[in-house]
Amino acid sequence: MGDGPTEFLFPQADHNPRAPAVRVVIRHRAGERVDLRIDGEAVDKLAFDGARISPDGYAVSIWRGIPLRGEQTLIEADVRRPDQSLAASLTRTVNFTATPARAELAPGISRLVADGRTRPVIAVRVLDRNGRPVHAGLAGTLAISAPYESAAAIDARQGQLMAGSDQPTPTWSIKGDDGVALVELAPTMVSGRVELTFEFVDREIRRRQIIEAWLLPGEQKWTLVGVAEAAIGARSIADHMERADRFDSNLGRHARTALYAKGRIKGRYLMTIAYDSAKQAAEQRLLGGLDPKAYYTVFGDGSDRRFDAASTGKLYVRIESEAFRALVGDFVTGFDHTVLGRYQRVLTGAAVDVRSGNARIEGFAAQSANAHRRDEMPGRAFRAPTACPRAGSCPIARA
Known part of the structure; x- marks a missing residue:
């Protein structure tokens, strides 16, 4: 940390908080006082965790548990000298959202190789509606196009076989502050296009998005x-x-x-x-x-x-x-x-x-000998055999 200009030490300008609360750390000169405001309102005095004074002539003031009340929170700090004159005025905007809106492929940190031994990794950056990365801890479900499968879902399936649980669904999860989710696929020797289908929900709005990646064939001796x-x-x-x-x-x-x-x-x-x-x-x-x-x-x-x-x-x-x-x-x-x-x-x-x-x-x-046909019939309030409307169709039961 050391000595330096009067400024915010935390949060940084690109900080992506994991919870709707944040710690504030400001460096200033020894003997100066800092008045902190959140969205124009003075911060509760109980949030102040004191100031650390260095023998080198500077100090660090710390606040903990500062609430983030919306998607954007404005933090303002007035640094005043002992004579109450204004030494510096600082501002910092902190963004926090728990609602993902879209996703984009991160090819630079993906491992798109189908060699039959290693697990292909598709890195996806999940963003909010303003294009900012969502915070760590968010998770959701996705669908993976055949013949590819989620490695995590296969591992979970192995542990649930004797328990009789339902088949696990592929999921994504944000691990770091850059909003990146790593989707691991089961080892495969099939290269080509793979599709990840995401569904994002924001109140009453549902949005479906498909991310495409191309698996490259791995090194293979004859x-x-x-x-x-x-x-x-x-x-x-x-x-x-x-x-x-x-x-x-x-x-x-x-x-x-x-x-x-x-x-x-x-x-x-x-x-x-x-x-x-x-x-x-x-x-x-x-x-x-x-x-x-x-x-x-x-x-x-x-x-x-x-x-x-x-x-x-x-x-x-x-x-x-x-x-x-x-x-x-x-x-x-x-x-x-x-x-x-x-x-x-x-x-x-x-x-x-x-x-x-x-x-x-x-x-x-x-050339296929099979034909695709779809029959729709009105439902009934009782269970009984129902004859299909076309000849050659198999009878089915409706509940």
Whole structure:
């Protein structure tokens, strides 16, 4: 601290208080008196914590528990000499708000790498309606676009499995005075666009905001795993495979080839390739999900099985770079930016996502045997089977 001019030592001009009260510290000359006012009113004398006088000829006056009555509080101090003449007049404005209004991405302190080992971190600065960072301790919920998940929510889920609690919701929390919340994602090898959806509430006003970030592919050495097999004799490879339908293979019933490869091309592009000549499309689930009826239940097991090359077809190809992502396989359309043009489905086909500055191009091509249809029926005051209005629809029960 030391000697220096007469001034506010605390709060600083950019101070972001965590509670609606603040400490005031003013340096002045020894023998001088400080008259403190808050929004034009004299401060309660009980708030004065005394003055510390230094042998070097200066003093420090301290007030504690000064209330902040609104979003902006004006602190005024008149420093007077022993003869009551005015030595200095100081002012300091302190901002305090507990209502977040919007958020913005902080790329400089984010860690946007999808390497499958470390947790990607998306730093978001939460601001009030005047564009100032909110104080530490504020928290809220958010939604994260698939296939990404909150690491904190997964950790909480593991601890609540045996308790039978509800699934935890991803949250954000302000830790420091700069209004930054760090959102950790679960380790993933899927690069590309990730969306964080925030909902801010100010009395009767609700505001929904989407923050977009782009995960870059991590450093990856070439990995190649493959198998090639053939059979000669009475029993073919098809006879040894577990299947529930007609055997479908590009190499016939007596041969099979499968491989998985992942690595960098020219140091810029990350390529993932998977192929299985005997993959049975009828037995595959979109995004590689497991059939819950085909396996026994393990109580208390919260693990989540993921597939880096999920495809109901025999071939999967994905090419990624810092601003480009294209794949052939299973994907989520992700067309949910508007209500009118919303199209959110999981399909098998080809998809591309290109980003250049503020411009972005998204597209996909797929052929699906399923059709989307929405039926609306008036509710009733009793529980009974209700016939759907169109033929082929399954009967449902309404309460």
